[in-house]
Amino acid sequence: MTEACVLCERLGLDRSAGGWIVRTQLWAVCPHPALQAPGWFCLTPTRHVESFAGLTNAEAAELGARLRELDSALRAVTDAEYSHAYSLGANVRHLHILLGVAQPGGGKAARGAALLKRVLDKDATLVDVALTDSTRIMTQRILSAATQNRDQ
Numbered sequence: 848m849t850e851a852c853v854l855c856e857r858l859g860l861d862r863s864a865g866g867w868i869v870r871t872q873l874w875a876v877c878p879h880p881a882l883q884a885p886g887w888f889c890l891t892p893t894r895h896v897e898s899f900a901g902l903t904n905a906e907a908a909e910l911g912a913r914l915r916e917l918d919s920a921l922r923a924v925t926d927a928e929y930s931h932a933y934s935l936g937a938n939v940r941h942l943h944i945l946l947g948v949a950q951p952g953g954g955k956a957a958r959g960a961a962l963l964k965r966v967l968d969k970d971a972t973l974v975d976v977a978l979t980d981s982t983r984i985m986t987q988r989i990l991s992a993a994t995q996n997r998d999q
């Protein structure tokens with residue numbers, strides 16, 4: 848890390864202060880850091896790396912499992928049929944993948960490209976603190992159980 852990195856800074860904090868709901872040696876998951884939209888999470892490597900190409904073999908190998916677990920947990924918690932994911936890297940240069948689900952009852956504006964535009968624009972109408980919190984708690988339970996089962 849050559850200059851201040853907000854994700855490295857957060858990763859240096861303890862689990863509760865950093866908002867991390869699951870953290871392995873290589874990857875960590877927190878709620879979407881910029882928008883309290885229900886069912887949106889951020890998956891990031893625990894060390895500073897700026898691109899997929901910069902991942903170690905171990906990080907790359909574990910990425911698929913982490914994405915699969917997060918997608919499965921999200922779909923179980925929200926009853927979503929599918930999830931959306933993106934990784935831009937333009938502003939925060941620490942690799943991170945944002946993964947989330949369509950918003951219930953919102954029609955075409957609540958899924959697909961229209962939803963991604965609203966998420967990127969930090970559309971305040973997507974914010975639902977109570978639902979975001981309950982989704983986070985339920986997702987954390989599933990991911991923690993999966994992590995414990997995997998580590999045994």
Ligand SMILES: [Zn+2]
Pocket residue numbers: 848852853854855856894895896940941
């Ligand atoms: Zn970083």
